Amino acid sequence: MTDEIRQIISEHGRLAVDVASLSDDADLYQAGMTSHASVGLMLALEDAFEVEFPDAMLKRSVFESIAAIAEALETLQKQAA
Amino acid sequence: MSATAHAEAAAGAAERDAAFLAAVRRIADEVAGPNAGDVDRDARFPAESLDALRAERALSALIPLELGGGGVSFRAVATACFELGRRCGASAMVFAMHQIQVASIVRHLDSPYFEAYLREVAADQRLIASVTSEVGTGGDMGRSIAALAPGEDGSVSFEKQAPTVSYGAYADDLLTTVRRAPDAEPGDQVLVLTRSEQVTLEPKGTWDPLGMRGTCSPGCVVRATLPAEQILPTPFPTISAESMVPVSHILWSHLWLGIATDAFDRARAFVRAAAKQKPGQPVPAATRLSHLLSDLTLLRAEVSSGLEEFLSASEEPGRPRLSTMAAALRFNNLKIAASEQAPRVCQGAMGVCGIVGYKNDTPFSIGRHLRDTMSACLMVANERIHETNANLLLIAKEV
Numbered sequence: 001m002t003d004e005i006r007q008i009i010s011e012h013g014r015l016a017v018d019v020a021s022l023s024d025d026a027d028l029y030q031a032g033m034t035s036h037a038s039v040g041l042m043l044a045l046e047d048a049f050e051v052e053f054p055d056a057m058l059k060r061s062v063f064e065s066i067a068a069i070a071e072a073l074e075t076l077q078k079q080a081a
Numbered sequence: 082m083s084a085t086a087h088a089e090a091a092a093g094a095a096e097r098d099a100a101f102l103a104a105v106r107r108i109a110d111e112v113a114g115p116n117a118g119d120v121d122r123d124a125r126f127p128a129e130s131l132d133a134l135r136a137e138r139a140l141s142a143l144i145p146l147e148l149g150g151g152g153v154s155f156r157a158v159a160t161a162c163f164e165l166g167r168r169c170g171a172s173a174m175v176f177a178m179h180q181i182q183v184a185s186i187v188r189h190l191d192s193p194y195f196e197a198y199l200r201e202v203a204a205d206q207r208l209i210a211s212v213t214s215e216v217g218t219g220g221d222m223g224r225s226i227a228a229l230a231p232g233e234d235g236s237v238s239f240e241k242q243a244p245t246v247s248y249g250a251y252a253d254d255l256l257t258t259v260r261r262a263p264d265a266e267p268g269d270q271v272l273v274l275t276r277s278e279q280v281t282l283e284p285k286g287t288w289d290p291l292g293m294r295g296t297c298s299p300g301c302v303v304r305a306t307l308p309a310e311q312i313l314p315t316p317f318p319t320i321s322a323e324s325m326v327p328v329s330h331i332l333w334s335h336l337w338l339g340i341a342t343d344a345f346d347r348a349r350a351f352v353r354a355a356a357k358q359k360p361g362q363p364v365p366a367a368t369r370l371s372h373l374l375s376d377l378t379l380l381r382a383e384v385s386s387g388l389e390e391f392l393s394a395s396e397e398p399g400r401p402r403l404s405t406m407a408a409a410l411r412f413n414n415l416k417i418a419a420s421e422q423a424p425r426v427c428q429g430a431m432g433v434c435g436i437v438g439y440k441n442d443t444p445f446s447i448g449r450h451l452r453d454t455m456s457a458c459l460m461v462a463n464e465r466i467h468e469t470n471a472n473l474l475l476i477a478k479e480v
Contacts, residue, residue: 016266029318032266035223035469039406042476055407055478060318 005069008048009033012041024067029060038063045069051076098157104137105161114168118441121171121449124294126251130165130172131208139176141203143183148196149203155184155328155395159335159388166339167346170453171295173336175208175248178296181329182209182256185272188324188395189315198274210252212303213325216242220465223321224267228260229312238306239273242285247298249282257303258317270317273307280305292452323403327391327412329461334384334419337457341423344430344450345377351434351445366433373429380422387415406473410480413466413473420457427451 002024009028010019016032033041041063046052051073053062062072113130120127134140142158144150158180165173183202186195201207218224227241239259249255255275260267285300313320348370355364390411394402402408431438431447438447474480 030266030269032268034268036472039472039476046476052478053476055405056401058406058476058478059401059404060322061404 001070001073002066004048005045005066005073008044009041009066012044013037014040022066024070025065027064028066029064035060045073049073049077051080094152094154097152098154101137101139101142101151101153101157102160102164105134105139106164108133108137108139109164109168109172113165113172117169117172117449120169120295121453122294124288124290124297126248126297127169127172127175127295128251130169131175131251134176135206138203138206140179140206140208141183141199143180143187144199144203145187148199150199151203156388156392159331162332162335163339163342166336167343168339169295170336170340170449171293173339174293174296174333177332177336178211178247179209180332181325182211184328185256185320185325186274186313189313189320191314192310194310195274195313205253207253208248208251209254209256210247210249212241212243212246212249212255212257212301214244215258216244216300218267220462222258222326222461223270223318225258225260225270226267227257228263228265229271229273230263232306235309236306237273237309237312239304241303243301243303245298246282246301246303247296249299249301249303250284250297253277255280255303255305257305268318272313272317272320273305274311274313275305275307279307291455292449293456319404322409323400327403327408330412330416330419331384331388331391333457333460334387334415334423337419337423337454338380338384340450340454341377341380341426341430344427344447345373347438347445347447347450348373348430348433351437366435369429369433373426373433376422376426376429380419380426383415383418383422387412387419406477407480410470410473410477413470416461417463417466417470420454420460420463423457424451424454427454 006019013028013033014037022031042053057072063069108130112133113127116127116129138151142151142153146152162173162177165176186199190196213222215226217226227239229237229239232238241257241259257273258270259273261269261271281304283302285302288297288299352364352367352370355366394400394408427447427450431451434445434447437443437445440446441448
């Protein structure tokens, strides 16, 4: 899952650095992701993983790292199953 | 806590709020109001209002009792902004902006330094201004160009080009947004506190605006060197989402509502005077006043519901709702709606009063109200906020 997340971040996160250089726990905002870019990332994640993030999940902390995004997606996929 | 202790604490809190509001109403009526015309005409700082507020210890109202503050509720402080706004928009704006800075510290209190600092604010009634906007960021408060540069002996320094610094020359302390380090990304911001002796403000340009003239907000180059402990430990994006932005929009909208309410009251006084002059005859302006009441009521409802939603979200442990995009949309919309509706009400009031509303020297003058509320749409430009909201609307589900 994290490989796919990394791919989507590289396309939509508009980071200041190469996503390959970041650990799963690295702070994406500190790596240059803006609030504006994060919305594009969220839309792309919803599309790719066929989920909808509820409002309670649409917050900075849920998208601040690859690990946090993976955890959120797993939570949603479990709920859907 | 026992039920009795709970009841006693609640009664104590209600008494503190009532005493605080009685003092603020008195200051609004006896000090801010009588000086409002002069403050506006000369674009001078409302020093009498601030002196009176200090004497009543109103600058530390939001600071908890255990830190020497007033232990007053946020609701009462919002009401105080409304009450001051009814008498002097500039006094209300200075008071509101100070309380925004205090709230941003109190709600994210996480260091012995800032606990001690709040005790000082309470003891000395220190006035705090903010430096959040910056030349070159396009009005985006979530990005900074200025950065903290590490110095010797653990100090840090920065230089920031600020397009406006409200009452900067009259403030004891400043809260400034900067990037965390010279190599940090634009959004990697922290808030830093500086005391006047640690700062130089180099004024850029003059201050001769249309309204809110008493806020004395010329541009400045801010240069400061400070100990690293004066950096707020909580990252600015968190402070911004949970406190600074919603608190700003709520307190501003309360004072804009105050200004609009006084404009309405003047229009009503005008209609009553006209009705008394010709008893039994129809007063055409009375119908316009009724239309105006609808406009004022809409503004009042939006301001009130914004406050209630913020208070209920603030009570939850960790305040999870305030960091959501839905909350950002909610409180952004409060700012946009109130800043558009307040000058509309003032213009309507001028329409009711006619020439005596247009003239600057009658009991029904509306000019200052109209000019003051016209600043609302560009204190953080509405178009900038609409851009943010447009993006958030792509992803938020329930708005």
